[in-house]
Amino acid sequence: MHGLDFRVLGPLEVSIDTRRVPVAAGKQRVLLATLLLSANRFVAVEELTERLWGGDPPRAPRGALHTYVTRLRQTLDPLAARGGDGPIRTSAAGYGIEVSAGGLDLIRFRDMVGAARTAGERGDLPAESDGLTRALDLWRGPVLPDVRSDSLHRDVVPSLVEEHLRTLERRHEVDLALGRHDRLVGELRALTGKHPFHERFWGQLMVALYRCGRPAEALEVYAEVTKSLRNRLGVRPGHEVRDLHIAILRDDPRLSSTPPEGEL
Missing domain, CATH: 1.25.40.10 (Tetratricopeptide repeat domain)
Structure with missing residues (x-):
């Protein structure tokens, strides 16, 4: 897979081998964040248009979107592992980004929470508490405060915040049970x-x-x-x-x- 690491549980970050990679343009950041929140799935052009421009799209939104996708590819493709393709994918369904299980903090968080809950189900509450604590440590603050998209923060981010709060609730519940x-x-x-x-x-x-x-x-x-x-x-x-x-x-x-x- 790719040597890229993406983070969305806080400010948007891209890095390779611990080196931060800037994604400076505002629209590219919105595009990248939207794709990452649906990683390994295709996002419809209509949804991407809404995330990028809200109720005021350009006259030719598909062409403008294609331009931003091309620029994002130019940023990310050279960073892909040697001999591999870049992470951005195109299909009739829209656009997507391919990331490995360890290449996105949101995926790592969900995997760690799942493993912790499995430990709890077999009666190992200390392991569940430890696993939930490590998962929660991946959160670095408010979700994507540096990504300017009213649509994204209205329609997508609240569900992530609720997911975070539910995980906190469960960890407290386990710790109360552990005295x-x-x-x-x-x-x-x-x-x-x-x-x-x-x-x-x-x-x-x-x-x-x-x-x-x-x-x-x-x-x-x-x-x-x-x-x-x-x-x-x-x-x-x-x-x-x-x-x-x-x-x-x-x-x-x-x-x-x-x-x-x-x-x-």
Whole structure:
């Protein structure tokens, strides 16, 4: 395959043998990012046009798109492994980019999460936690902040962010089951500040505090999330967080035991 390494879990990066390769032109960056988010599949011309120009395409979008594909090839093809073709592919279905399993951080992330979950399914929770932690370490910040495409950030990026949050949730759940609650309090406090409407993190913070012998602080967290949701959205916390609040008030002994998968 190619000696190229691509990264999309943060700013867009291209490198070969640890050497960064600049992709300076804005439209080329949008094109490359769009292809990478559908790596090893073809992306229709209509979708690429939407990602590049939104609701204001040029008069001849296919010709303009072809020009950008040609320029991207000129950047990437010379970097391909000796004797190999460049990574950009063309078909009647549109355009695509071919990457190896290790050549894109998004693919590595998903493979690592899958392997971690397999370890968890066979009962090896420490291995699952370690695997999820390594996968999460691949994220370098917000997804593609340096790629200017309203369409991409509206239609594609939110699902990646949700995938990241679900993985964080699962790693917290595993660590709570392993009795690592003391390690989680600081991280969960930061996450509730960054994602104030993500109730799962609030609930996990309440559990972590309770298991650290700090039930009063856990109840303060419930008051905080209740106030935040009421003031910002006009709603109450969901039933899971409300039930957790009642369990803390009752000092429910089940809170000190390993929670079933999928529960707080």
